[in-house]
Amino acid sequence: MKKIIYSAAIMAMAIAVSACGNNKKAAAPAEIKWVGETVETKVANEGAPEYIRVDKPQVDLASLPQDKDGYYILFDGTSLDGWRGYGKDNVPSRWSIEDGALKFAGSGTGEGQTGEGGDIIFAHKFKNFILELEWKVSKGGNSGIFYLAQEIKTVKEDGTERYEPIYISSPEYQVLDNANHPDAALGVDGNRQSASLYDMIPAKPQNQKPYGEWNKAKIMVYKGTVVHGQNDVNVVEYHLWTQQWTDMLQASKFSQEKWPLAFELLNNCGGENHEGYFGLQDHGDDVWYRNIRIKVMD
Numbered sequence: 279m280k281k282i283i284y285s286a287a288i289m290a291m292a293i294a295v296s297a298c299g300n301n302k303k304a305a306a307p308a309e310i311k312w313v314g315e316t317v318e319t320k321v322a323n324e325g326a327p328e329y330i331r332v333d334k335p336q337v338d339l340a341s342l343p344q345d346k347d348g349y350y351i352l353f354d355g356t357s358l359d360g361w362r363g364y365g366k367d368n369v370p371s372r373w374s375i376e377d378g379a380l381k382f383a384g385s386g387t388g389e390g391q392t393g394e395g396g397d398i399i400f401a402h403k404f405k406n407f408i409l410e411l412e413w414k415v416s417k418g419g420n421s422g423i424f425y426l427a428q429e430i431k432t433v434k435e436d437g438t439e440r441y442e443p444i445y446i447s448s449p450e451y452q453v454l455d456n457a458n459h460p461d462a463a464l465g466v467d468g469n470r471q472s473a474s475l476y477d478m479i480p481a482k483p484q485n486q487k488p489y490g491e492w493n494k495a496k497i498m499v500y501k502g503t504v505v506h507g508q509n510d511v512n513v514v515e516y517h518l519w520t521q522q523w524t525d526m527l528q529a530s531k532f533s534q535e536k537w538p539l540a541f542e543l544l545n546n547c548g549g550e551n552h553e554g555y556f557g558l559q560d561h562g563d564d565v566w567y568r569n570i571r572i573k574v575m576d
Contacts, residue, residue: 310359311338312401318431327539330439331549332365332429337402339574349410349571352400352556353380364397364557365429365441372560373398379568380558384416388562389443395560397444399427405553406575409497416564417489418458422476424448425497426518426547426554432539444557446532446540447547449518450476451497451506453565455489473508478526481506481513492568500575502552518547 314335322328337360342350352360355378363370372383372395385392404425415421427448431439454472456462461470465477473481473495485508487493496507499518506514517523527533527544534541548554558567 309341311341312336313338327432329442329539329543330431330433332431334367334401334429337400339402345571347573349408349573351571353411353567353570355379355568360401361398362401364399364427364444364555365431366396369398370394370396370560372396376566379566380570381566382421382558382560382564384419384564385560385562388420390562391560395562397424397557397559399424399429399444399555399557400570401555403551403553403555404499404572404574405548405551406500407498408573408575409495409556409570410572411495411567411570412492413453413495413565413567414492415453415455415489415566417455419453419455419489419563419565420459420461420561421453421563421565422559422561423451423453423495423497424555424557424559425451425499426552427557428543428547428549428554430543442539444559445476446537447543448554448557449504449544449547450559451495452476452481453495453559456484456486457488473506473513475504475506475514475516475526477530477532479514479516481508483511483513485509485511485513519552 312335317333319331320328321331339350344350358369361369372385374381385395424444425448427444430442430447432442433439452470452472452474454462456471464470468474468480468484469478470476471481471484472486487509494509498505502518504516504518505512524545527541532540532544
């Protein structure tokens with residue numbers, strides 16, 4: 279794979295924010311700090327489409343509050359500082375704070391995201407970590423939790439650029455109302471139900487709580503080993519960057535034949551440094567997230 283620096287633009291960012299509050303954390307610093315610059319790297323792949331990887335400024339983890347367990351607080355119920363839309367510089371207006379939870383107000387358009395919607399990411403790339411959060415969905419709701427994601431653009435024949443969907447570079451922890459959304463019956467052996475590795479590994483046992491109730495999600499990534507937890511039970515385990523991972527991709531909708539760019543990116547998800555963003559999906563339905571925290575294990 280040959281990489282060529284395509285363009286670069288320096289963004290100096292220092293944003294003062296109010297101190298975040300959470301009953302589990304120590305005193306918060308006065309501001310979230312940002313580091314880095316915007317760099318767009320054009321990548322040429324033999325037998326696959328060219329793409330551009332966009333790297334924007336990231337949150338300096340040292341400026342985030344930590345709780346007594348050593349977890350960084352990514353969302354404390356009062357502030358969206360550190361968050362932005364995938365491929366954007368701000369948080370889309372359909373994402374808001376409601377009763378201490380991060381809510382997406384559904385547009386009813388499914389994956390056909392509207393201009394005021396879209397997926398969101400926390401603006402820091404993580405490598406080895408334990409991510410914990412809670413989620414609930416509306417009746418028939420669908421969403422997802424992404425990890426090790428990259429921001430990817432492609433160039434059309436007419437020279438225009440567009441961001442590809444976040445899930446072509448990121449494994450997905452499925453968030454779904456299993457009882458009322460038709461996707462629960464698709465795929466193979468339940469591998470599109472909640473907490474599953476979407477379209478690849480079903481969550482077993484399937485211990486989801488019904489729509490309108492809070493579910494606990496846990497994702498551990500450590501040196502390629504990935505574990506999904508749901509409601510305090512480990513339900514999925516697999517290993518990235520192995521033949522097992524490649525074989526699973528080939529058997530999914532992200533196979534080399536069906537979607538060569540997705541296969542290329544997911545087969546080496548996290549890129550050369552095996553790190554990426556944590557994101558939440560706009561799938562057109564009401565969904566809520568809260569108590570989002572992450573422990574870094576590098």
